[in-house]
Amino acid sequence: xxxxxxEVANLxxxxxxxxxxxxxxxxxxxxxxxxxxxxxxxxxxVGLVGESGSGKTTVGRCILRLIEPTAGSVKFQGTELVxxxxxxxxxxxxxxxxxxxxxxxxxxPKMTIGASIAEPLQIQKVEGNHQDRVAELLELxxxxxxxxxxxxxxxxxxxxxxxxxxxxxxxxxxxIVLDEPVSALDVSIQAGVxxxxxxxxxxxGLSYLFIAHDLSVVRHISDSVAVMYLGKVVEVGPAExxxxxxxxxxxxxxxxxxxxxxxxxxxxxxxxxxxxEVPSPINPPSGCRFRTRCPMAQEICSVExxxxxxxxxxxxxACHFAxxxxxxxxxxxxx
Amino acid sequence: xxxxxxLSIRDLRVTFKTLLGNVQAVRGVSLDVQPxxxLGVVGESGSGKSVSFLAxxxxxxxxxxxxxxAKVGDTELVGANQRTLRKVRGNNVAMIFQDxxxxxxxxxxxxxxxxxxxxxxxxxxxxxxxxxxxxxLLDIVGIPQPEQxxxxxxxxxxxxxxxxxxIAMAIANDPKxxxxxxxxxxxxxxxxxxxxxxxxxxxxxxxxxVVLITHDxxxxxxxxxxxxxxxxxxxxxxxxxxxxxxxxxxxYTRGLLASQPTLGRERLSPIPGxxxxxxxxxxGCAFRVRCAHAAPECxxxxxxxxxxxxxxxxxxxxxxxxxxx
Numbered sequence: 001x002x003x004x005x006x007e008v009a010n011l012x013x014x015x016x017x018x019x020x021x022x023x024x025x026x027x028x029x030x031x032x033x034x035x036x037x038x039x040x041x042x043x044x045x046v047g048l049v050g051e052s053g054s055g056k057t058t059v060g061r062c063i064l065r066l067i068e069p070t071a072g073s074v075k076f077q078g079t080e081l082v083x084x085x086x087x088x089x090x091x092x093x094x095x096x097x098x099x100x101x102x103x104x105x106x107x108x109p110k111m112t113i114g115a116s117i118a119e120p121l122q123i124q125k126v127e128g129n130h131q132d133r134v135a136e137l138l139e140l141x142x143x144x145x146x147x148x149x150x151x152x153x154x155x156x157x158x159x160x161x162x163x164x165x166x167x168x169x170x171x172x173x174x175x176i177v178l179d180e181p182v183s184a185l186d187v188s189i190q191a192g193v194x195x196x197x198x199x200x201x202x203x204x205g206l207s208y209l210f211i212a213h214d215l216s217v218v219r220h221i222s223d224s225v226a227v228m229y230l231g232k233v234v235e236v237g238p239a240e241x242x243x244x245x246x247x248x249x250x251x252x253x254x255x256x257x258x259x260x261x262x263x264x265x266x267x268x269x270x271x272x273x274x275x276x277e278v279p280s281p282i283n284p285p286s287g288c289r290f291r292t293r294c295p296m297a298q299e300i301c302s303v304e305x306x307x308x309x310x311x312x313x314x315x316x317x318a319c320h321f322a323x324x325x326x327x328x329x330x331x332x333x334x335x
Numbered sequence: 336x337x338x339x340x341x342l343s344i345r346d347l348r349v350t351f352k353t354l355l356g357n358v359q360a361v362r363g364v365s366l367d368v369q370p371x372x373x374l375g376v377v378g379e380s381g382s383g384k385s386v387s388f389l390a391x392x393x394x395x396x397x398x399x400x401x402x403x404x405a406k407v408g409d410t411e412l413v414g415a416n417q418r419t420l421r422k423v424r425g426n427n428v429a430m431i432f433q434d435x436x437x438x439x440x441x442x443x444x445x446x447x448x449x450x451x452x453x454x455x456x457x458x459x460x461x462x463x464x465x466x467x468x469x470x471x472l473l474d475i476v477g478i479p480q481p482e483q484x485x486x487x488x489x490x491x492x493x494x495x496x497x498x499x500x501x502i503a504m505a506i507a508n509d510p511k512x513x514x515x516x517x518x519x520x521x522x523x524x525x526x527x528x529x530x531x532x533x534x535x536x537x538x539x540x541x542x543x544x545v546v547l548i549t550h551d552x553x554x555x556x557x558x559x560x561x562x563x564x565x566x567x568x569x570x571x572x573x574x575x576x577x578x579x580x581x582x583x584x585x586x587y588t589r590g591l592l593a594s595q596p597t598l599g600r601e602r603l604s605p606i607p608g609x610x611x612x613x614x615x616x617x618x619g620c621a622f623r624v625r626c627a628h629a630a631p632e633c634x635x636x637x638x639x640x641x642x643x644x645x646x647x648x649x650x651x652x653x654x655x656x657x658x659x660x
Contacts, residue, residue: 186550186610187550187594216595259554260553263557263559
């Protein structure tokens, strides 16, 4: 196995929120990410899925240190990023980039897209002809070199996302965080961007952290998948195995909730209906954070937090009853 | 159609007057929804799926020119005056939207807002009775401890609970038709599953006709009895849900289905290009500029829906293409 590009260990991020009650100001802690460890192998795609508030975006941003982790370690090609001086971090940033969900919000409406794509080259003081590089990048993402003179509003959503990808590629990174890169796009357009990302990975040997709430896209693009719930990773495994034989009740419920584009499947499948909604990360439940919605919860779940344990199949699960999940909740229903 | 339709739309056209010209958002849509059935309306952004129903409800701005007919029972909604519309809205036809927070008033208690809906169409009812009915309605849509919750404000509700409140308001007067415009798009999948179940239960128990507008083919596959696919302001295909997903004859519908990630396929098949600019939609079939099967005849007349195999399809080449499937 090749050396991992990114190694995250025990990553924790807590935010302080203030709320005023009359003259009293109350400070509370939001436990956005708690003790998350994951590895992105070289040239591979790791999918990170979870519902809103699960902390998946925060993990992505902590890895790039766009926000400072509260605790834990993030290693990029062996170099510890947490605590790294700004000067050294800036150098490493050439190699790690991000693509955001909303390409309209992340492109300056007053800059030509050529200028937007060239901006990282200027910031990093890259030598050579920036215009040529922009033309090359545009072709790489399936746009025409003369598009460089146009403005973001002249592009469709799919084209704008291609511009976002071109900008992320400008500095020849080895690792890209893709934060919901296709969620804002219509399905017929989505497919083209997903294909592009896969082609680029193959051509350029990129490693991806693919963050999304759409489980079917994640399955399609990822080599392995980590599932997050309320700031914790509850299950990690090879994509196909996770979808066909998940061993965490939350993963099961999540997969069974995704409607599939087939009326026969939809009408026959058994769903695990979860009660209620995700609790607040300000005051997460004791023990297992999923227990308040879990159909299998027992007394121990509120007392003891289940560790993320690999039971020998390269597929770690954080559940006291991981072995019993398949029996209790029936055979898997995948998205 | 057997029984009388709950909602019947004929040749609906919506044009927006803008500084750049006339945007032809809806270009001749006809449909019927039967009591107790779910009609799925699918299409991508800008296909006219939402605008059609906002027009029916009289919820568009003054720059919208609406033509055609939309009838609920004997009442014509297109061109109706505000008084008629107010009588019909919430009473015969109700609508829920993607974002329930912006549809709820932040400074009024949730229960009072539901009660207001009840009173709007029951002028003789006492306030106490309306408040009681509001609690009942919150209970019907599955809000736990409805008495306490009725006294809370919208910000104290989660996204899923807010959407339940919207549904409670929508069904307050037992409407014949419930129009749900992307009701679960802003919600997480586990919460989406809960809301879809509430809508399904209401349809079954109250016999409400449901129009479910969504871009999510999975949601349609799960919920709809019949489906119509919209593209560039027209209905391009219509069928019962099974035929549409398994025996579609329209290249656009097939393209949409093929662009979905499915198990064991290495590459996805996007539809090339982007939807047309509705200031100047292409002549003939609007999809022809993106269609792999486009031929010269596609630029001629705008294709009408015709029965091909199991679906009604608006494609002049559908008969020939059938052989290619």
